[in-house]
Amino acid sequence: MQERTVDVAIIGSGTAGLSAMAQARKAGKSFVLINGGEPGTTCARVGCMPSKAMIQVAEDYHRRTHLGKYGIDGHEAMTLDITEAMEHVQDLRDTFVDRVLTNSTDDMPEDLFIQDYARFLEPTLLAVGSGEDERRIRAGAVVIATGSTPLVPAAWRSFGDKILTTDTLFELEDLPASVAVVGLGTIGLELGQSLHRLGVKVTGFDQQARIAGLRDPVVSDAAIALMQKEFPLHLGVAADIEADGDGLRVRAGEHAVSVERVLCSIGRVPNIGHLALESLGVPLDARGLPPFDANTMQVADLPVFIAGDVTGQRQILHEAGDEGKIAGFNAARGERRAFRRKTPLHINFCDPNICAVGERFDALDPATTAVGEIKFAPVGRALIMGKNRGVLRVYADKADGRLRGMEMIGPKGEHLAHLVCWCIQQGLTVGELLRLPFYHPVIEEALQAALYDAYAKVDAKNEGLTELAPLP
Ligand SMILES: Cc1cc2nc3c(=O)[nH]c(=O)nc-3n(C[C@H](O)[C@H](O)[C@H](O)COP(=O)(O)OP(=O)(O)OC[C@H]3O[C@@H](n4cnc5c(N)ncnc54)[C@H](O)[C@@H]3O)c2cc1C
Numbered sequence: 001m002q003e004r005t006v007d008v009a010i011i012g013s014g015t016a017g018l019s020a021m022a023q024a025r026k027a028g029k030s031f032v033l034i035n036g037g038e039p040g041t042t043c044a045r046v047g048c049m050p051s052k053a054m055i056q057v058a059e060d061y062h063r064r065t066h067l068g069k070y071g072i073d074g075h076e077a078m079t080l081d082i083t084e085a086m087e088h089v090q091d092l093r094d095t096f097v098d099r100v101l102t103n104s105t106d107d108m109p110e111d112l113f114i115q116d117y118a119r120f121l122e123p124t125l126l127a128v129g130s131g132e133d134e135r136r137i138r139a140g141a142v143v144i145a146t147g148s149t150p151l152v153p154a155a156w157r158s159f160g161d162k163i164l165t166t167d168t169l170f171e172l173e174d175l176p177a178s179v180a181v182v183g184l185g186t187i188g189l190e191l192g193q194s195l196h197r198l199g200v201k202v203t204g205f206d207q208q209a210r211i212a213g214l215r216d217p218v219v220s221d222a223a224i225a226l227m228q229k230e231f232p233l234h235l236g237v238a239a240d241i242e243a244d245g246d247g248l249r250v251r252a253g254e255h256a257v258s259v260e261r262v263l264c265s266i267g268r269v270p271n272i273g274h275l276a277l278e279s280l281g282v283p284l285d286a287r288g289l290p291p292f293d294a295n296t297m298q299v300a301d302l303p304v305f306i307a308g309d310v311t312g313q314r315q316i317l318h319e320a321g322d323e324g325k326i327a328g329f330n331a332a333r334g335e336r337r338a339f340r341r342k343t344p345l346h347i348n349f350c351d352p353n354i355c356a357v358g359e360r361f362d363a364l365d366p367a368t369t370a371v372g373e374i375k376f377a378p379v380g381r382a383l384i385m386g387k388n389r390g391v392l393r394v395y396a397d398k399a400d401g402r403l404r405g406m407e408m409i410g411p412k413g414e415h416l417a418h419l420v421c422w423c424i425q426q427g428l429t430v431g432e433l434l435r436l437p438f439y440h441p442v443i444e445e446a447l448q449a450a451l452y453d454a455y456a457k458v459d460a461k462n463e464g465l466t467e468l469a470p471l472p
């Protein structure tokens with residue numbers, strides 16, 4: 001049996017693993033990257049990129065429904081060739097995957113990039129393969145970056161390919177006539193709405209009374225009202241599925257629907273099946289995960305680090321990249337340096353965008369929090385765009401006026417969420433923000449209006465004119 005020694009072993013060549021590998025390279029350390037499953041990253045293969053490509057096609061096609069208002073004729077006759085649309089999604093996906101592979105593992109020799117599943121024998125001893133083919137790797141430190149997989153309950157797996165997940169949806173050449181979307185979190189809303197706009201008869205189910213993981217009841221109610229205009233949502237009861245002829249029947253309380261297929265979007269579970277994490281010798285939680293520090297990414301007090309979706313916590317791309325960097329930095333340098341994490345930022349690319357930034361509404365104390373609100377209905381630019389729907393709510397500290405969070409559903413939310421996130425991370429107050437320029441007519445004027453509303457409720461007021469600082 002072969003055994004070799006490296007400074008750092010990285011398990012998983014997704015965004016987090018590649019980011020960790022860059023740190024090992026930078027530190028001039030020997031390393032090995034081990035990846036089971038398809039390389040090319042979840043983001044490019046089956047995640048961010050194909051989903052956004054599908055959303056774009058759906059949104060552009062849906063836009064035709066507005067064109068009659070401007071006197072643009074012929075929009076009713078527009079049709080969509082689903083096969084071509086899916087080919088376009090797949091072509092774009094392949095471009096993104098190729099780009100990742102070209103810039104990462106394509107030219108890596110076999111001894112640096114092992115394509116197989118790794119498992120722990122000891123905290124710093126890994127095995128790859130089995131029997132006579134087993135290879136062992138002794139590492140100074142290990143980074144676990146094995147990502148996550150769609151959660152499909154065992155009972156539903158017996159329905160085979162009638163259950164779609166994001167691992168299979170983008171592969172389809174044609175779309176089913178009807179789909180029940182079970183789980184209306186990020187994936188369910190983004191893709192449920194897209195499928196509906198591409199002509200599929202969609203019915204949505206979520207066991208919670210809110211959608212998209214929203215915590216602010218005002219924003220959630222607005223989101224439900226807007227989405228329900230497009231396709232029916234059944235909320236507050238867990239859905240179950242049974243066979244129904246050639247299709248499936250989805251039932252939640254008194255609601256039931258027969259469909260060709262179900263999109264199962266009830267969350268993603270950490271990929272730990274192959275890892276034999278019990279060999280780490282530390283207690284594992286109910287999901288089978290070891291304890292770790294979110295600022296050092298260190299697992300217990302071991303020379304083992306964890307990063308990306310496998311942590312089961314911040315399952316989004318830029319956080320996976322940051323965690324890979326932290327884990328790789330500490331693993332390669334033998335350090336336990338703690339790094340400040342970025343202000344939370346969540347963007348759901350459904351239309352209008354649903355966003356959550358900073359501290360969540362239900363975690364704030366109403367007695368010390370000022371809430372500023374704007375509805376998009378009268379916002380000039382939104383009206384011109386034909387997208388004046390939704391609501392934006394900012395949360396500020398009542399005493400010092402510091403911005404703490406935001407939830408919204410509205411046009412160009414992806415951009416507004418970034419602005420608010422950057423301001424929170426910079427520690428800016430509502431008064432300071434109102435002294436920044438706002439052009440006219442732009443969507444940012446909606447944020448300005450919400451800030452004015454919050455400003456009226458905070459104690460910290462600007463000296464002189466609200467919008468202009470006096471010269472010294
Ligand atoms: C449909 C969808 C849309 C998304 N959209 C967005 C978005 O718009 N914006 C955003 O920020 N995030 C989005 N995300 C989330 C984002 O894609 C993930 O957070 C990110 O890709 C996670 O990267 P990772 O490196 O942790 O995991 P991955 O990229 O999954 O990499 C893990 C790798 O480890 C391999 N592996 C597993 N077990 C082992 C083992 N034992 N040994 C060796 N290798 C192993 C896997 O095969 C995989 O190649 C989306 C996700 C999905 C599913």
Ligand SMILES: NC(=O)c1ccc[n+]([C@@H]2O[C@H](COP(=O)([O-])OP(=O)(O)OC[C@H]3O[C@@H](n4cnc5c(N)ncnc54)[C@H](O)[C@@H]3O)[C@@H](O)[C@H]2O)c1
Pocket residue numbers: 182183184185186187188190205206207208211212213237238239240265266267268314315316346347348349
């Ligand atoms: N735009 C983005 O950033 C983006 C896009 C897609 C995915 N992602 C990432 O992927 C992860 C997984 O997404 P997801 O949407 O699968 O998970 P999620 O956790 O966001 O939502 C799952 C939903 O399923 C519901 N649910 C669970 N069991 C149910 C049942 N039996 N019946 C009805 N409803 C049920 C839950 O109440 C929840 O609302 C997210 O955490 C997100 O970070 C991000």
